[in-house]
Amino acid sequence: xxxxxxxxxxxxxxxxxxxxxxxxxxxxxxxxxxxxxxxxxxxxxxxxxxxxxxxxxxxxxxxxxxxxxxxxxxxxxxxxxxxxxxxxxxxxxxxxxxxxxxxxxxxxxxxxxxxxxxxxxxxxxxxxxxxxxxxxxxxxxxxxxxxxxxxxxxxxxxxxxxxxxxxxxxxxxxxxxxxxxxxxxxxxxxxxxxxxxxxxxxxxxxxxxxxxxxxxxxxxxxxxxxxxxxxxxxxxxxxxxxxxxxxxxxxxxxxxxxxxxxxxxxxxxxxxxxxxxxxxxxxxxxxxxxxxxxxxxxxxxxxxxxxxxxxxxxxxxxxxxxxxxxxxxxxxxxxxxxxxxxxxxxxxxxxxxxxxxxxxxxxxxxxxxxxxxxxxxxxxxxxxxxxxxxxxxxxxxxxxxxxxxxxxxxxxxxxxxxxxxxxxxxxxxxxxxxxx
Numbered sequence: 001x002x003x004x005x006x007x008x009x010x011x012x013x014x015x016x017x018x019x020x021x022x023x024x025x026x027x028x029x030x031x032x033x034x035x036x037x038x039x040x041x042x043x044x045x046x047x048x049x050x051x052x053x054x055x056x057x058x059x060x061x062x063x064x065x066x067x068x069x070x071x072x073x074x075x076x077x078x079x080x081x082x083x084x085x086x087x088x089x090x091x092x093x094x095x096x097x098x099x100x101x102x103x104x105x106x107x108x109x110x111x112x113x114x115x116x117x118x119x120x121x122x123x124x125x126x127x128x129x130x131x132x133x134x135x136x137x138x139x140x141x142x143x144x145x146x147x148x149x150x151x152x153x154x155x156x157x158x159x160x161x162x163x164x165x166x167x168x169x170x171x172x173x174x175x176x177x178x179x180x181x182x183x184x185x186x187x188x189x190x191x192x193x194x195x196x197x198x199x200x201x202x203x204x205x206x207x208x209x210x211x212x213x214x215x216x217x218x219x220x221x222x223x224x225x226x227x228x229x230x231x232x233x234x235x236x237x238x239x240x241x242x243x244x245x246x247x248x249x250x251x252x253x254x255x256x257x258x259x260x261x262x263x264x265x266x267x268x269x270x271x272x273x274x275x276x277x278x279x280x281x282x283x284x285x286x287x288x289x290x291x292x293x294x295x296x297x298x299x300x301x302x303x304x305x306x307x308x309x310x311x312x313x314x315x316x317x318x319x320x321x322x323x324x325x326x327x328x329x330x331x332x333x334x335x336x337x338x339x340x341x342x343x344x345x346x347x348x349x350x351x352x353x354x355x356x357x358x359x360x361x362x363x364x365x366x367x368x369x370x371x372x373x374x375x376x377x378x379x380x381x382x383x384x385x386x387x388x389x390x391x392x393x394x395x396x397x398x399x400x401x402x403x404x405x406x407x408x409x410x411x412x413x414x415x416x417x418x419x420x421x422x423x424x425x426x427x428x429x430x431x432x433x434x435x436x
Contacts, residue, residue, distance in 0.1 A: 004223045006227070008230045011231025015235045030246075052072070054072075054093050055096065056088070057074050058079060059076060060100050065133075072094075081098050095118065096113040096114070104137055105138070112126065177295075180300065180382035181354065181379035184381070185355075185379040186347075191312060196315045196316050196319040197319065199323065203228065204328065207419075221324075225408065232316070233312050233313065237305070240308070295382060303378065303390070307397070310394070310398065314371070315343070318339050320412055321411040321428075327420070345371075346374070349363075349372065358380040358385075367380050367393055368392060370399070371400065414431045
């Protein structure tokens, strides 16, 4: 055990002391917000400095009146379509909107002409505006005043609450749960993939430089493999905790100095503006914050650390085995494919199944199977998972780690000293079956 600890210490200190680690750890929490801020600033400046775009409307029906906005102005006249196209070619108009004679029950033939390819935002804006106009015209044709319908339409808000076993009621919101599950699942996927690759690259490097031959003279290959896996995992956990501390500290400073909204509140406002507007009008803005406060973040963080370590150790053993079996990174690609498939399945299922319906049978099994549970369970846990499901998932993940470690150690013990040969899947299977 002492030798394993020495390997862990060596792997940990060797990476933590690197300038690249310090730079990545400190700058990463700053780089992404800075990049986002730059793009937002550019978009705002572009919008403020953007000249008003004039669109010529050729309306053969005589029924449509397009209202101008801050970005687009509509010019309606008796010009023909060819004359409108000429204005566009001369640069006097940004585009021409052609509205032919049509049946309001099935509007067809509407066209937009421009020198440059119109953005999806512009086409979406025009389609939405014309849709409203057509609907209003059809209502008038049937003797119904659209203004009356607008007054009758009422927004209904449903407050979601979950009942505990003791009868307690907890306010919930699917948007918050979705955001937490999305963020946690993505982080698990990235950490496993990034640090798993670091294990493989480290093993290949030591094997190619023959350093490993010196190391195995004083300790067993299994001790070397476990020390490397745990040491690099500790580096990843350290980096994550530093990121959490820096992001939390910087957010607190920004909020305190500038009086800005908390990031959680901003996220809620962007994701669910109607709910935010409703609570603001009712003077119950604290309701949204109460939703966030009702989430058991201690359980969420503990589960994240467990699934990060469990998933990393499970896949880390496999990455170490691949690194030991080959002599160069290019040779590792054929063995990486079966390892990355479960990771990709968990990643894609996070969006397709888990976050859409966290209580479905597919989501349940994805969060139980060890190869996909680190990502899937982190997508479900913010919604509230029964204790027995969480315990079963964690137990199977530990068994999965022991199984992959046993299998990887078989490959690692033989492959780490093999040079000049390119093993196949049959060769790896033979190594796994070897009893000594």
